[in-house]
Amino acid sequence: MNPSKPLILITNDDGYEAKGIWALVKAALPHGEVVIITPDTPRSGMSHAITMNVPLRIKKFVNSDGIAYYRTNGTPVDCVKLGQKVILKDRKIDLILSGINHGSNSSVSLLYSGTMAAAIEGSFENIPSIGFSLLDYSSEADFTAAEAVASDIIAKVIANPFPANIALNVNIPKVPLKEIKGYKITRQTKGYWNEDLIENIDAFGTPYYWISGYLVNTDSGTGNCEEALAHHFVSINPVQTDLTAYPVLNDLKFLEK
């Protein structure tokens, strides 16, 4: 990475209207050259989805602060691919940042998250990549502390060696900056989402369902992301993408033949 003026690609899954991405842009601008490419609508819960059935479009805009950015009809992962292969196709991206998400991506929320999928997509091509999430789902969330944390972490990542093929899942507690106790390197908390499929009846008498739910934390150990966040630490969880369940390879020998 060129530490004097790294090339930073920024995306998110909440779209260009979200406060979070502009907080991340403000955090990143002092550290390098920033290129922004964001979905044209909110794309939360898109995970690692890519767009296969419709053509992708890119349009350039300027926001009310005079900052140029690109909008696409793609998913967060599409944004990273379009950034790499179209907008910046002849240049080397030094850092990919995603977020700042409105809402937590700790524990298994990581698997559903478009924010983190964009960062993971960067890690596939060995680009240092970070997803940032604030534990506040509100569209009017206060990003003051999260922006300061992001700026701090960006500076440190630029100045230090970054592990190969890794993305960082950074979750920031919903407290004022002075109440943040510090930063902890964590492991992913064991858990699952317990869904309520809320049933309602539409104007034509037909039932419909809306996914709601809550994270069930099944982790009895220490050092995990939920524990750090509960104690008002920023959680930094390094993420890799070999999903092989190595401990059970032998247990499954009965399936071989």
Place this chain on the structure above:
Amino acid sequence: MNPSKPLILITNDDGYEAKGIWALVKAALPHGEVVIITPDTPRSGMSHAITMNVPLRIKKFVNSDGIAYYRTNGTPVDCVKLGQKVILKDRKIDLILSGINHGSNSSVSLLYSGTMAAAIEGSFENIPSIGFSLLDYSSEADFTAAEAVASDIIAKVIANPFPANIALNVNIPKVPLKEIKGYKITRQTKGYWNEDLIENIDAFGTPYYWISGYLVNTDSGTGNCEEALAHHFVSINPVQTDLTAYPVLNDLKFLEK
């Protein structure tokens, strides 16, 4: 699991019109009670996406063989959630099957796959879950061998203990049944997708992009899924969802404070 008549939920990501899901239904029917819930359109590349911004619908149909099934406007993961929480809400699902996918889900394709995300969703709630994929993208692919392999694996999984919180990623080579050498328990092949963003111009003179690409295999070791498939073995890769990069936790201590 009730081995005499297990309750089997079947879904896929290619939708109800795909040959693959009906091959899987045929493979599963001799082994238990089958409930089918499938997306109403092809949803390849949807990964672990869930539908958050529109209501979900469920409609019951009967196919031309007289088999009842449900269609939804949701993603493959939504299908599993709707199966668990609406259609079968008072019953215990013994086995979740997804596929048979038209095309490989080996290596990092796993991360983009709606087929495998549906199986992984089942594993979150500790239901034995298997995603099946045939290495043939054609809508007219021959599923004769894949159906026999699926039936064989389903029988074995029902008769044996299944590891907790695991999904199986089963990939089947595109060869006749008699040329399949056997089944191997494998690890995920290291690699990434190298995308071509194909640029074209629409009828109004505006450029658009279409994602294409190919898997780059960067794995120099043995025992991986791509190696097994290349030698005409069925690859069975057990998958878990703690993405923590444990080996680099210490390398990142510079970020703590």
